[in-house]
Amino acid sequence: MTTRKKTSLLIDPSLDRKLILKDAEKELKLPTRRLFAKRALTLGGLSMLTGCHLTDEKSVSTFLTAVSRFNDQVQGLLFDPHKLAPEYSEAMLTRPFPFNAFYDIDSVPEVNGNDYKLEISGLVQDKHTWNLSELYALPQTSQITRHICVEGWSAIGHWGGTRFSDFLQRIGADTTAKYIGFKCADDYYESIDMATALHPQTLLTFTYDGQTLPPKYGYPMKLRMPTKLGYKNPKHITAMFVTNTYPGGDWVDQGYNWFGGS
Ligand SMILES: Nc1nc2c(c(=O)[nH]1)N[C@H]1C(S)=C(S)[C@@H](COP(=O)(O)O)O[C@H]1N2
Numbered sequence: 001m002t003t004r005k006k007t008s009l010l011i012d013p014s015l016d017r018k019l020i021l022k023d024a025e026k027e028l029k030l031p032t033r034r035l036f037a038k039r040a041l042t043l044g045g046l047s048m049l050t051g052c053h054l055t056d057e058k059s060v061s062t063f064l065t066a067v068s069r070f071n072d073q074v075q076g077l078l079f080d081p082h083k084l085a086p087e088y089s090e091a092m093l094t095r096p097f098p099f100n101a102f103y104d105i106d107s108v109p110e111v112n113g114n115d116y117k118l119e120i121s122g123l124v125q126d127k128h129t130w131n132l133s134e135l136y137a138l139p140q141t142s143q144i145t146r147h148i149c150v151e152g153w154s155a156i157g158h159w160g161g162t163r164f165s166d167f168l169q170r171i172g173a174d175t176t177a178k179y180i181g182f183k184c185a186d187d188y189y190e191s192i193d194m195a196t197a198l199h200p201q202t203l204l205t206f207t208y209d210g211q212t213l214p215p216k217y218g219y220p221m222k223l224r225m226p227t228k229l230g231y232k233n234p235k236h237i238t239a240m241f242v243t244n245t246y247p248g249g250d251w252v253d254q255g256y257n258w259f260g261g262s
Pocket residue numbers: 097098099100101102103148149150184185186188216217218230231232233234235236
């Protein structure tokens with residue numbers, strides 16, 4: 001009689017399960033409070049989903065990549081374009097709001113607002129380059145939302161700017177395209193899915209706490225998405241393009257999960 005192989009048999013007992021799970025969690029970039037993570041983040045469950053045999057370092061890494069891809073798809077499906085992220089009161093603002101980038105605070109790029117240009121390319125009708133006064137003249141709104149960084153901190157901040165969906169409409173973007181890619185003054189790059197780009201809380205922001213966005217928080221412009229993890233929110237944006245070709249992102253290309261939902 002043949003018996004069904006148990007999931008646990010796929011895993012080499014010499015590998016430290018706790019460590020692999022910790023890695024998987026890092027790879028997934030999901031705060032553990034997430035329902036999906038709570039339900040699915042067991043090693044047996046994950047290896048069953050990916051069909052990977054965890055016998056050495058290489059297979060563990062293949063496994064983690066597969067989990068991340070799977071997770072992108074699931075997050076994309078779970079993403080509800082109408083569900084709003086929580087908003088908070090002014091009294092709940094985190095002061096001081098943390099700075100974070102792939103460099104120290106003394107290396108923050110110095111963008112000169114006078115000759116700043118936002119370049120637009122790809123699947124859009126109006127490819128004219130925007131200067132700051134044109135951007136500041138767009139209809140403005142604001143939000144107090146929580147920014148969640150995968151490094152393990154979160155903070156409530158107050159951003160002001162224009163709805164990204166309105167901006168996309170204004171430039172005649174093809175909103176049936178899959179992605180929007182961003183390039184930044186510090187060479188950071190990111191890309192997001194169209195559903196998130198059109199989400200009502202996705203803002204192209206120019207202010208922080210009622211003041212012009214300071215250099216450390218992304219002067220002159222940061223894309224703010226409370227439905228995404230911190231690293232998906234590009235600061236110092238200098239160019240954007242609408243595309244159907246997957247553009248990747250700074251952290252994603254180093255193994256972080258692309259969807260990056262919060
Ligand atoms: N251009 C650029 N954007 C970026 C980053 C960066 O290094 N460069 N870091 C990301 C990460 S990981 C985080 S947590 C937030 C930090 O934003 P803050 O400095 O306003 O807190 O910016 C994101 N956007």
